[in-house]
Amino acid sequence: MSKPVSKVLVINDEKMVVRSLTNGLNGAAKHLDNPFGLTFSGVTSAQEALNVLAADGDYQAVMIDDNLYSLEDQDKTQQQSALDLVHCIHAMRPELSIYIMIDEARQDEVVEALFNETVDGYFCREERDYRGWYRILHAQIQERARTPFYDALRDYVLMAKDAWHTPGHSSGDSLRGSPWVNDFHEFLGEHAFRADLSVSVDMLDSLLDPKGVIEESQKLAAKAFGARRTFFATNGTSTANKVIFQTLLTPGDKLLLDRNCHKSVHHGVVLSGAHPIYLNSSVNKKYGVFGTVPKKAIFEAIEQHPDAKVLILTSCTYDGLRYDLPPIIQAAHAKGIKVIIDEAWYGFAQFHPAFRPTALEAGADYATQSTHKVLSALSQSSMIHVNDPEFDEHIFRENFNMHASTSPQYSMIASLDVARKQAVMEGYKLLSRTLELARELRESIKETGVFRVLELEDLLPEEVRNDNVQLDPTKVTLDISQSGYTTDEFQHELFERYNIQVEKSTFNTVTLLLTIGTTRSKVSRLYDALMRLAREKRAPRRLYRVPDIAEFTALRYLPRDAYYAAGEMVPMIDEDERPNPGLIGRVSADQIVPYPPGIPALVPGQVITAEILQFLLGLMRSHKRTEMHGVVFDGYVPTLRVLTEEEAAQLKPLSE
Incomplete structure (x- = not known):
């Protein structure tokens, strides 16, 4: 197995000073314990430093002289403070540890100037305490590389305790040696079962009320991803979105949401009882790709609904399209609207400047990420990042516990811990x-x-x-x-x-x-x-194009009210297999979702039009295999659940 390499860059404008510093530090690394492979190299200008850090991902830390020269020129005619370089490095690689080398005489002045910046510590240049400096740098890298929960889980498994608690396979003993299911045990491996443990194991903390190693791991994740608070979720971003909705919204509250959002967002609307204002996504009809909501439409919705509590958008989309988030979030915040960004497909963005700004950097109050989709976490393992200055942890925790299992899968939690470590270190x-x-x-x-x-x-x-x-x-x-x-x-x-x-x-x-x-x-x-x-040079063929999705129609009732009605099943086609005119004008009680792409064609409370019905039937008749979530078949006849006339009469229509 390859060993880690941790490079540290020393930045000083005098070649002889750089040589002395790097020789001293490399000598300390050679003679002291060095499990992370610390090595030291140096440069003599800020621009050279930025070039090196951009080109080599093995750098983990920098030591910056507090009095450097310009990023642009190296003729020593213009001085640049360490503050400017700290900003540049943090903008490019925020995960790096930054230390400032200072003169003892200017210590108070420099520390005060950098007090609010992302600086991990200071070294007095005259001391040349190479072993002491090395130990501090080593300890900092060790802290970033910690995986508190994974370490505790691994240590517990290696203790080989007898299990007199759940789960029922009892560390795999129920499967091992079985003539019927031993192959499953061998397929997954011994540790998969030994690490599948119960909440009875106190040293592994509680996901529902973390006070130990899970809390430590979540704090490390918050620092890594640029959040005030981070919470691990073991039922995917689908649950994460619902938890936030129920935390921020009460029945009747308005929210602005991208029609393109994942179906879990629309489920969250039902659960919270909120009044959604749907924003139609742009559509590339040539390729059947859903784009972003036009910025103009978002700004207009914010102006027309200043009483909205929440705005939620998906960025990036399934196809990789990213919103220009800063002006959108700024406009929402100006009206007191909280912003949630579903970053399910973009959880890695913090760790490379090519992908930033992230939602949190753009000012979002909440970001949900499917860590399992794009980083090294197990399936269903996600994170909720919080930057809301008015965050109510008690209400959030109550809603989190409402959705989370009391028997979480510990391997998933460990994988989130490990995925964070990998993202930070490499x-x-x-x-x-x-x-x-x-x-x-x-x-x-x-x-x-x-x-x-x-x-x-x-x-x-x-x-x-x-x-x-x-x-x-x-x-x-x-x-x-x-x-x-x-x-x-x-x-x-x-x-x-x-x-x-x-x-x-x-x-x-x-x-x-x-x-x-x-x-x-x-x-x-x-x-x-x-x-x-x-x-093979096959001749191009005419491809069967699926129908364009119909525009969103009127929402007549709150989705929650329509969903919880009993409703009745009405066929989508008549006896001649044509669109059933009896459905036109009726109100859907279910969410009807063609999958892929997973964007609802109908939501509970929405009026069914001829165009939507034609779209759904066209999809079902096309050559492309499309799942149609929410459609129920009565034999071979597709049906939709809609409100009865009596139910509709008892519900309060929404005002425009």
Whole structure:
């Protein structure tokens, strides 16, 4: 197993001083315990320092002289304070530990100037206490590399305690040696079962009321991701969104939400009893891709509904489109509206400047992240980040405990701990590699002459072209319309012939997701598969295009009121298999979600129109396989649950 390397950069404008400092520190590292592989190197200008830190992800800390020269020129005609360089380094790599070397005579002046900055400590330059400095730097890296919960879980498993508590497999003993299920034990491995423990183990803390190692791990995560508070969730971002909704919203409260939000957000509307103001997403009809809500529409909604309590947006989207968040959040905050950003697909962004600003950096009050989607956490493992200055922890905790299991999966909590550690210690390095692989993949795909990577200008719907929307380059959308394959056939070929599984598809595109786990070998195998398929030179075929999703119609009743009505099932088609006119004008009692992409076509309380009914039936009749969540089949006849006339008469209609 490879050992870690932790580089420390020393920045001083005198070559002889730099040489003396690095020699002394490397000598200390050689003679003292050095499990993290600390090595020291130096540069003599601020600009050179920034170049080195940008190019090498193995740097973990910097030591900055308190009196440096300009970032732009090195002719020593213009001095620059350490403060400027601290800002530049923090903007580029906020995970780095920063120490300032100061003159003893100027100690109070420098510390006061940097008091509110992200500085981890100070060294008096004249002391040259290399061993003392090394120990401090080593301890700082050790603190960042801690995994309190994972360490406690591993230590407990290695204690080999007899289990007289849940779960029933009793550390795997119920499976081990069984002639029927021992293969499952062998498949998952011994530690998977020994680490599957009960809340009875006090040393592993409680997710529902953390006061020990889980609390420590969450504090480390908050610091890493730039949050005031961070909470671990073991039922995905779906639960995280619902918890925040129930914390911030009471029945009847208004909220502004992107129609493009994940269905869990719409479920949160039902649970909270809130009054949603739906914002229609832009749509790229050429490729069947949903874009962002136009910035103009968001600003207008904020002005028209200043009494809204919450605004929630998804950034980045499934296809990698990112909002220009700072002005949107600023406009919402000006009206006292809290902002939640669903960052399920963007949880890595804090750790590389190519992806920032993050939602929290842009001023969001809450951000939810599917750590399992894009970092090294187990499935369903997510985080809730809080920067709300008015955060009510008691109300939040009550709602969190309402949704969280009293028997959480400890391996998931440990994976969040480990994912945070990896992101802090080598996230910049891994993401730099991922960006390079994404660039290489794009170039390689061009060479096929058949497949084409859609860039930002291809994906952006017309109405958001001036909204400063950005594209996450780790989401690669491939146009296959010239290949002669349907998307179903194309995915089948990749899977059966080349052992490749893609993320998702539309009627003429497939999406490839690059992560910190993507390797150059995987990229090479994908390129080989695409080149082989391209060389078959199939004639392009007309691809069956699914119907465009209908615009959102009127919301007649609160989604919660409509959902909890008994309702009645009404067929979507008549006896001649045409759209049932009896559904037109009725009010849906359920959320109807074509999946993918998972955007509701109907929400509870929404009026059904001929256009929506035609859209749903068109999807169900198309050649593309689409799950239709919320549709119930009576034999072969699809039906929708709608309010009865009696129920509708008893509900209070929403005012416009």
